Amino acid sequence: MEINWGLMFSSYGAVFTPSVMLLIAVGVTAGIVIGALPGLTATMGVALLVPLTFGRPPLESLSMLMGIYAGAMYGGAISAILIRTPGTPAAAATVLEGYPMARRGEAGRAMAMALFASFFGGVAGAVIMTLASPLVSAFALRFGPVEYFGLAIFGLSIIISISGRSLIKGFMSAFFGLLICTIGFDPISGFPRYTYGTMELMEGPPFIPTLIGLFAVSEVFNEALKSGVAKSVTAKLDQYLPSWADIKYCFRELCRSSVIGAVVGAIPGAGGDIASFISYGEAKRASKNPELYGKGQIEGLAASECANNSCQGGAMIPLLSLGVPGDAVTAVLLGAFTIQGLQPGPMLYKEHIDIVYQIFASMMVAQFVMQFIGMAGIQLFARVIMVDRSILTPAIFVMSVVGAYAMRSNVFDVYVTLAFGMVGFLMMRYDFPLSPILLALILGPLAESNLRRAMVMSGGEWSILFTSPIAVVMMLLAALSFYLSIRKHQQIESRLAEMEVEFEKNLGESTESPERPA
Amino acid sequence: MPADVIMKIGPGFFPTILASMLLIFSLLLMLNALRGKSKGEVPPLRWSDPAVRRGLCLLVATAVFCLALKPIGFIPCAIVFLFLMMLVLGNRKPRALLMAPLIVTGGIWLTFEKLLHLELPSGILAPLLG
Numbered sequence: 001m002e003i004n005w006g007l008m009f010s011s012y013g014a015v016f017t018p019s020v021m022l023l024i025a026v027g028v029t030a031g032i033v034i035g036a037l038p039g040l041t042a043t044m045g046v047a048l049l050v051p052l053t054f055g056r057p058p059l060e061s062l063s064m065l066m067g068i069y070a071g072a073m074y075g076g077a078i079s080a081i082l083i084r085t086p087g088t089p090a091a092a093a094t095v096l097e098g099y100p101m102a103r104r105g106e107a108g109r110a111m112a113m114a115l116f117a118s119f120f121g122g123v124a125g126a127v128i129m130t131l132a133s134p135l136v137s138a139f140a141l142r143f144g145p146v147e148y149f150g151l152a153i154f155g156l157s158i159i160i161s162i163s164g165r166s167l168i169k170g171f172m173s174a175f176f177g178l179l180i181c182t183i184g185f186d187p188i189s190g191f192p193r194y195t196y197g198t199m200e201l202m203e204g205p206p207f208i209p210t211l212i213g214l215f216a217v218s219e220v221f222n223e224a225l226k227s228g229v230a231k232s233v234t235a236k237l238d239q240y241l242p243s244w245a246d247i248k249y250c251f252r253e254l255c256r257s258s259v260i261g262a263v264v265g266a267i268p269g270a271g272g273d274i275a276s277f278i279s280y281g282e283a284k285r286a287s288k289n290p291e292l293y294g295k296g297q298i299e300g301l302a303a304s305e306c307a308n309n310s311c312q313g314g315a316m317i318p319l320l321s322l323g324v325p326g327d328a329v330t331a332v333l334l335g336a337f338t339i340q341g342l343q344p345g346p347m348l349y350k351e352h353i354d355i356v357y358q359i360f361a362s363m364m365v366a367q368f369v370m371q372f373i374g375m376a377g378i379q380l381f382a383r384v385i386m387v388d389r390s391i392l393t394p395a396i397f398v399m400s401v402v403g404a405y406a407m408r409s410n411v412f413d414v415y416v417t418l419a420f421g422m423v424g425f426l427m428m429r430y431d432f433p434l435s436p437i438l439l440a441l442i443l444g445p446l447a448e449s450n451l452r453r454a455m456v457m458s459g460g461e462w463s464i465l466f467t468s469p470i471a472v473v474m475m476l477l478a479a480l481s482f483y484l485s486i487r488k489h490q491q492i493e494s495r496l497a498e499m500e501v502e503f504e505k506n507l508g509e510s511t512e513s514p515e516r517p518a
Numbered sequence: 519m520p521a522d523v524i525m526k527i528g529p530g531f532f533p534t535i536l537a538s539m540l541l542i543f544s545l546l547l548m549l550n551a552l553r554g555k556s557k558g559e560v561p562p563l564r565w566s567d568p569a570v571r572r573g574l575c576l577l578v579a580t581a582v583f584c585l586a587l588k589p590i591g592f593i594p595c596a597i598v599f600l601f602l603m604m605l606v607l608g609n610r611k612p613r614a615l616l617m618a619p620l621i622v623t624g625g626i627w628l629t630f631e632k633l634l635h636l637e638l639p640s641g642i643l644a645p646l647l648g
Binding site for chain 2: 055176178402405417
């Protein structure tokens with residue numbers, strides 16, 4: 001599929017209107033704040049703010065969500081650098097270099113680089129998305145039920161293999177999520193399942209309320225069990241852009257991490273946290289002096305932050321072209337598309353190509369807005385971390401309830417949110433990863449309906465699953481990812497433990513330095 | 519299409535497989551635990567721990583909030599909930615306790631009702647809000 005340049009320019013024109021630009025700015029600001037607050041992730045931010053976009057035209061609503069996504073990916077670095085707590089899981093690798101830098105009194109330099117690297121990665125990701133997703137969608141037009149079933153299995157296998165510390169618990173989360181999606185009308189015969197005669201459950205558990213419960217309300221319960229002492233930030237932030245020397249020094253890492261981020265993002269199931277860890281590891285491996293890593297090496301910071309933003313563009317590729325989300329945030333975005341009456345997938349390119357190009361444009365613009373707002377508000381965002389948790393936590397709950405209620409004006413959805421909040425809290429407490437549920441909620445119906453459609457086509461012959469080379473490759477990849485995760489699990493865990501020990505040691509050394517933010 | 523082909527892999531097929539897999543994996547998990555190979559310990563919830571009491575308060579309050587939302591209405595529910603929860607979570611600043619619930623509730627209500635035209639339950643304030 002060719003890129004339609006005329007349409008591309010007119011899409012940029014559509015984005016550069018006051019109302020859309022304002023919404024992107026609102027989204028980016030909200031995203032940075034959400035990202036900066038530990039415990040509030042990009043997934044939760046998008047889920048919590050999707051209700052704000054009900055009833056807006058698709059371009060406005062999707063641009064705002066793009067802004068939130070971009071902002072939150074950068075925002076995670078703020079608390080990672082300043083208080084040693086990653087604001088989002090995707091900023092975990094940023095802590096390793098960012099916090100030692102802040103300890104050395106270089107918080108300003110670290111923050112400036114984090115913002116620039118996020119911007120660089122975001123732009124690179126958006127470019128890759130613009131170029132790659134039309135190609136993927138043209139390829140996907142040939143997909144039938146068998147291929148989609150294979151794709152769903154592949155996506156699930158990835159998310160199960162990489163999330164959480166226990167493979168068994170990852171599996172259980174995914175199966176639980178898949179089981180939840182069987183509630184409601186059966187996709188082929190229309191038979192209602194597990195509804196107990198409840199009208200509200202006929203179409204399955206409502207998607208957005210379920211997500212708000214799992215990702216926002218669970219965090220509210222979690223927060224109540226913690227001692228709510230806010231850390232104070234005293235570091236001086238005196239730099240808005242990284243110095244030319246720093247950019248030149250990190251340029252190779254920025255390019256490498258942009259590509260790694262976009263590729264990891266494009267794999268269904270793998271998201272920003274994995275992208276930033278992989279490119280951090282690669283940066284360390286390629287570095288001439290890897291022994292400096294963990295002690296405030298600006299390249300490592302740039303690699304991690306760049307990758308988690310370029311992952312955004314990557315994750316949009318399978319979402320737009322296949323209808324399969326690339327990571328947890330895009331899974332929520334899929335819900336937002338559906339509310340707008342848009343079904344991502346190859347048909348979106350046929351029926352709503354204008355919207356697709358507007359999404360490309362708004363994502364690109366969101367990166368520039370992020371760089372601008374990030375520079376303008378750097379002092380303010382650093383203070384956000386100190387917000388009073390005793391106000392924030394109950395306020396998030398109230399927001400969650402309102403968000404769940406607003407779409408259908410139905411109090412039943414509020415109960416769903418509360419119930420999934422408790423489920424999510426218990427799962428987090430006992431180390432069951434939540435993101436497999438999210439992916440399962442989307443991939444489950446895809447897997448089931450396509451498998452059964454294939455079975456109807458073949459008259460119940462299982463061999464049809466092996467007639468398509470694409471599907472066979474995807475199922476083999478799924479098997480491979482399970483195999484690798486079983487074998488490598490031990491290894492990765494010991495490496496993570498090693499990194500933790502090393503990090504603590506370096507921290508102990510740098511505590512003696514005079515520059516010491518409380 | 520003959521019905522038997524559709525029903526061969528019918529509505530019950532997927533749930534049955536999923537439920538059995540869930541069972542198998544829970545058994546595996548239990549087996550691992552019995553063999554002492556569990557990963558990590560979770561501190562048990564004790565009544566004497568103030569954090570647990572805080573969490574329980576929050577749990578009850580959220581349930582009451584959800585149940586009261588429709589009959590009593592969003593504005594009074596949210597104000598009372600926010601005020602009580604700030605107390606439970608240890609906020610003792612009188613100015614914050616008085617102002618924050620009003621500001622947060624007002625902000626959310628104005629955003630949803632006036633900006634986005636999405637309706638929130640008006641409850642007992644219905645005659646006032648029209």
